[in-house]
Amino acid sequence: xxxxxxxxxxxGLVTGFLLFMLASGLTLIFSMMGVLNFAHAxxxxxGAYFAYSLSLYFGFWTGLIFAPLIVGVLGALVERxxxxxxxxxxxxxxxxxxxxxxxxxxxxxxxxxxxxxxNYQTPEILDFPLFTLLGQEFSAYRGFMMAxxxxxxxxxxxxxxxxxxxxxxxxxxxxxxxxANLGHNVPLIFMGVFGVGTALAGVxxxxxxxxxxxxxxxxxxxxxxxxxxxxxxxxxxxxxAFIASLLIGLLQSYAIASDVGxxxxxxxxxxxxxxxxxxxxxxxxxxxQIAPVLPFLLLxxxxxxxxxxxxxxxxx
Amino acid sequence: xxxYNPFKTVSFSMRKSLMAACxxxxxxxxxxxxxxxxxxxxxxxPLSGTFASIGNSGxxxxxxxxxxxxxxxxxxxxGRMIEIVSLxxxxxxxxxxxxxxxxxxxxxxxxxQGNSSAVASTLSQxxxxxxxxxxxxxxxxxxxxxxxxxxxxxxxxxxxxxxxAHANMKLNVLTDYIAQNPEIKKMYIIGQDYSFGQVVSxxxxxxxxxxxxxxxxxxxxxxxxxxVKDFTPYVTKIVSSGADAVITxxxxxxxxxxxxxxxxxxxxxxxxxxxxxxxxxxxxxGEDGKDRIRLIHxxxxxxxxxxxxxxxxxAFKAANPNNDVTQPRIVNALQMLVTAMEQSQSTDPYxxxxxxxxMRFTTLSGEEVWMRADDHQIFxxxxxxxxxxxxxxxxxxxxxxxxxxxxxxxxxxxxxxxxCQMTRPRR
Numbered sequence: 001x002x003x004x005x006x007x008x009x010x011x012g013l014v015t016g017f018l019l020f021m022l023a024s025g026l027t028l029i030f031s032m033m034g035v036l037n038f039a040h041a042x043x044x045x046x047g048a049y050f051a052y053s054l055s056l057y058f059g060f061w062t063g064l065i066f067a068p069l070i071v072g073v074l075g076a077l078v079e080r081x082x083x084x085x086x087x088x089x090x091x092x093x094x095x096x097x098x099x100x101x102x103x104x105x106x107x108x109x110x111x112x113x114x115x116x117x118x119n120y121q122t123p124e125i126l127d128f129p130l131f132t133l134l135g136q137e138f139s140a141y142r143g144f145m146m147a148x149x150x151x152x153x154x155x156x157x158x159x160x161x162x163x164x165x166x167x168x169x170x171x172x173x174x175x176x177x178x179x180a181n182l183g184h185n186v187p188l189i190f191m192g193v194f195g196v197g198t199a200l201a202g203v204x205x206x207x208x209x210x211x212x213x214x215x216x217x218x219x220x221x222x223x224x225x226x227x228x229x230x231x232x233x234x235x236x237x238x239x240x241a242f243i244a245s246l247l248i249g250l251l252q253s254y255a256i257a258s259d260v261g262x263x264x265x266x267x268x269x270x271x272x273x274x275x276x277x278x279x280x281x282x283x284x285x286x287x288x289q290i291a292p293v294l295p296f297l298l299l300x301x302x303x304x305x306x307x308x309x310x311x312x313x314x315x316x
Numbered sequence: 317x318x319x320y321n322p323f324k325t326v327s328f329s330m331r332k333s334l335m336a337a338c339x340x341x342x343x344x345x346x347x348x349x350x351x352x353x354x355x356x357x358x359x360x361x362p363l364s365g366t367f368a369s370i371g372n373s374g375x376x377x378x379x380x381x382x383x384x385x386x387x388x389x390x391x392x393x394x395g396r397m398i399e400i401v402s403l404x405x406x407x408x409x410x411x412x413x414x415x416x417x418x419x420x421x422x423x424x425x426x427x428x429q430g431n432s433s434a435v436a437s438t439l440s441q442x443x444x445x446x447x448x449x450x451x452x453x454x455x456x457x458x459x460x461x462x463x464x465x466x467x468x469x470x471x472x473x474x475x476x477x478x479x480x481a482h483a484n485m486k487l488n489v490l491t492d493y494i495a496q497n498p499e500i501k502k503m504y505i506i507g508q509d510y511s512f513g514q515v516v517s518x519x520x521x522x523x524x525x526x527x528x529x530x531x532x533x534x535x536x537x538x539x540x541x542x543x544v545k546d547f548t549p550y551v552t553k554i555v556s557s558g559a560d561a562v563i564t565x566x567x568x569x570x571x572x573x574x575x576x577x578x579x580x581x582x583x584x585x586x587x588x589x590x591x592x593x594x595x596x597x598x599x600x601x602g603e604d605g606k607d608r609i610r611l612i613h614x615x616x617x618x619x620x621x622x623x624x625x626x627x628x629x630x631a632f633k634a635a636n637p638n639n640d641v642t643q644p645r646i647v648n649a650l651q652m653l654v655t656a657m658e659q660s661q662s663t664d665p666y667x668x669x670x671x672x673x674x675m676r677f678t679t680l681s682g683e684e685v686w687m688r689a690d691d692h693q694i695f696x697x698x699x700x701x702x703x704x705x706x707x708x709x710x711x712x713x714x715x716x717x718x719x720x721x722x723x724x725x726x727x728x729x730x731x732x733x734x735x736c737q738m739t740r741p742r743r
Contacts, residue, residue, distance in 0.1 A: 007549075007552040117569065117597060119600045122580075135556075211580065213572045213576060217365060217367075257552065257553060288538075289540075292540045
């Protein structure tokens, strides 16, 4: 059982950090522009597909470096020539714009790359078990994923809190007019943040593509969960997004690893139901079965009991 | 995020009717025949979303078979063309109802559908109700892949025909094959949490208990369909359970992700599947999956049984270099449908159903298949094949890898009892 616990923790952390890479960009963009970018997960998908195409010709590492750059530039262009124009019509228009963009990107991906799963593989150099513990292997690639994510988290944290750019960005979040009056180019900052945010999503796509499979549904599978994280963490809060990412990664991982369910609860209460009971499905449900739904349950609970999210301040 | 996109299907059918119009004008220009009304057949499966690749690969096969076998050879019923109308149901029962209404309003009376037993059940019920209320405008359902036994058992319908072996038939053969392997002592079952996944789990457990009581079921897991991002946590459980084989009914992205996670974990055990091939899966598994992934299926794999089948596959590959003939049973279903049309000289679903009942038909693979009248279930040989690159004539995804058949069971040994009490409409 111990090895299950250890590996559940490791897997939870890998997923958590990966989710944070997406959520960090999303929450930054939200706190600056006040718009929830529905197309964010689509940029994650684009990252995976660009990296796949690049890896066919130049290998994995080129893809790792250039795919996020391409995605970031695309993101910046979307902000400059799309979102900025739509912005004048208000937040609802922006929301609808990103919503449409998500569909557009999905269709474009299917148009250019086809609908089937792409054979995007991990690089051979990382094709070995990092360590074997109690009969289970932890692949080097997962270790690499974790290292990249942590590296990006630290870099992001450092840039935002310690550097001059970070201070201007933070100021632009709360007081855009003042920052503009001080002579800073606020629209440029917005464009930069949007570009970097989407590039981060691109990085997540590049490193997740080989293990979570690269297919046109990958944005939809991850997209909803990223919104859950941003809302649970508190809209616009980077630290909140970090906590929520790890929380959800671990929550899902532990839930799948667990073996408890309603039967155990009923045993504990001394109750039992016949197999042909009309609610039999409910009495036999177990935790692994509902694991992927748990984040959404958490979302509902958080919205009811703490509408601002864990660390959010916006609504106060 | 299951979204509804009204524009997509419209454009599909617009393209279709445009093509039909062009075809029609060419024909009348050439004076080859009077512009006869085409026989319209709907193909209703996911053409967008998570499972789009499977739907599209089926559509390509049906379109190609119609053109290659019939339209390019003067059509059917004395010169009528077959027109395939694709309707995107996004693998959702709701969307299926909407698309069914569309098919009816366009006067289409034959529907091909295969993906998801949940969708097939909805469609079967919808069609039964519709046919009862609208005599003279009946619709026929040709199910080429939804394998929940219930469709030809308790919920069987006169208007539903299944051209694939159902899950219990397949599992019967698969467990026979597994039972022959004395090295397997601990079995892990994992599947998508819906009707088919449940059937795979329940039936495998029951059959293994019968055939190999010494095999211990060390895991029986369900996960939501199309929702799991990462299967590693599940694989961790498989490893720690000490399983030495896995059975799964997963398909599409759920199948690839599961297989990849198992392979990545370094677990070297056989994986018994229903759908682990083609549409990107074969290429993704590649060298890592060699000799580990096995499939239970009907029709053929490698070696190719007949010259006719080989010719058909070559022609298909020439027309669709990036696709494979993933589901030859679609071709069988179309051929049997056309045979029924020619026999009855009619396209009326009732006449077709009567003609299809008890039909014995020799496929391109040279095998005689039988459509049982009692429950409208087809019977043909079943095979267990392995994912490999040795002895492969027709590979999957142009990867060099494909399926090589290891174990054959002839049609008459796959016949199972049915509990179907079919209500037959009176004419």
